[in-house]
Amino acid sequence: MSRTTRFGNGLQIVTEAMPQASSVAIGVFVGVGSRDETQDQHGTSHFLEHLAFKGTREMSAKDLAISVDSFGGDMNAFTTKELTSFQVRLLGEATDLGVDILGKILTEPAFNVSDIESERNVILEEIAMAYDEPSDFVHEQLGASVYKTHSLGREVLGSRESILGINRDVISDFFSTYYGSANMVISAAGALEHEQIVEQFSSSLGQILPGKVPERDASHLWFSEPVVSEREIEQAHVSIAYPGIPRGDRRRWAMAALDHVYGGGLSSRLFQKVREEAGLCYSIYSDRVSYQDSGYLGVYFATSHFQLGRALDLVDSVTKEFGLAGMTEEELAVAKRYLRAQVLLAREDTASVMSQLGSVLVTGQQIKSIEEILAEIERVSVDEVAELAAEVFAGSRQISAVGPVPNGVFD
Incomplete structure (x- = not known):
């Protein structure tokens, strides 16, 4: 059975203990995605996701990788049109490490210019790869046609033009606006104790400001010629x-x-x-x-x-x-x-x-x-x-x- 706790700043934590498990999976879910971007911000949610595990003010990307590898774990993140998530999975005995990593990447992101430039190139290759794969592109084209000019019709990755226009200020402003406690949920499952997870996050994400919850334009489907x-x-x-x-x-x-x-x-x-x-x-x-x-x-x-x-x-x-x-x-x-x-x-x-x-x-x-x-x-x-x-x-x-x-x- 799951348990939920809400901090004074609005942050919610939900956990489910799984006594048979040796691992713990922890994720931070932010209620913002490509739907919530302006035309000039197109692709920023996904760009920010790429930068999350590139390091913090205290830890480099390699430091983060070595820490997680030491406990047989992995780090992952994904972006959709309505949410973004950052996750770690590792042995239950290393729960404090997972909490520490997620807390730091979401309160102390480095956003180094060099990392932004290298990830820009990676994302441009990702966009090119999706275009070259017809079984992927046909779905992108379908979404664009049924939602027309609505932001749901734009691809999560962004376009080549929009990615080339995103800089550190755009990413930092987007993060400051939407990555707040009122728009965030922490979830964990596995070999854990609810009180421990709550206590460990209390000094990091439990202290952040509420931020802004996206105000979304209503969407509806359009049907036209093939x-x-x-x-x-x-x-x-x-x-x-x-x-x-x-x-x-x-x-x-x-x-x-x-x-x-x-x-x-x-x-x-x-x-x-x-x-x-x-x-x-x-x-x-x-x-x-x-x-x-x-x-x-x-x-x-x-x-x-x-x-x-x-x-x-x-x-x-x-x-x-x-x-x-x-x-x-x-x-x-x-x-x-x-x-x-x-x-x-x-x-x-x-x-x-x-x-x-x-x-x-x-x-x-x-x-x-x-x-x-x-x-x-x-x-x-x-x-x-x-x-x-x-x-x-x-x-x-x-x-x-x-x-x-x-x-x-x-x-």
């Missing part, structure tokens, strides 16, 4: 968006079941029809994308250009049938068992538990017990899924494609 980037490659990569639900929607588990049966699992209709029976592609899947106030259900597949029309027709056929009839009781039973297993299996890993607790709390959602979550899954009915499927597959969709696309194939 967006195609022609490239001379072997396959056409296609990503399709259908209207989805926001992160906190009460129909979350109905959407999860829909996704699994539609294209998320090996037994899903898309995988079985398009790959297994028709042999039209190697990879095809669906995936849920949910933000604070909007979301979409995405489909991805890649196939040779001469098979694209046939593959698209088959995807459309499966989608239309699902929208009209929903799923069967047998399909729902399989989906429920799958979702139940995923929830329980995630509880065996300290990093997974830590990430789940932190991301839920920093996005303003309620932490629920395993029993409550499993009960919600079990309550999903075929009628609820059918109603949701009729809404999702009502007709509107956005297509993104990269590669050799025959004329008229999306007409």
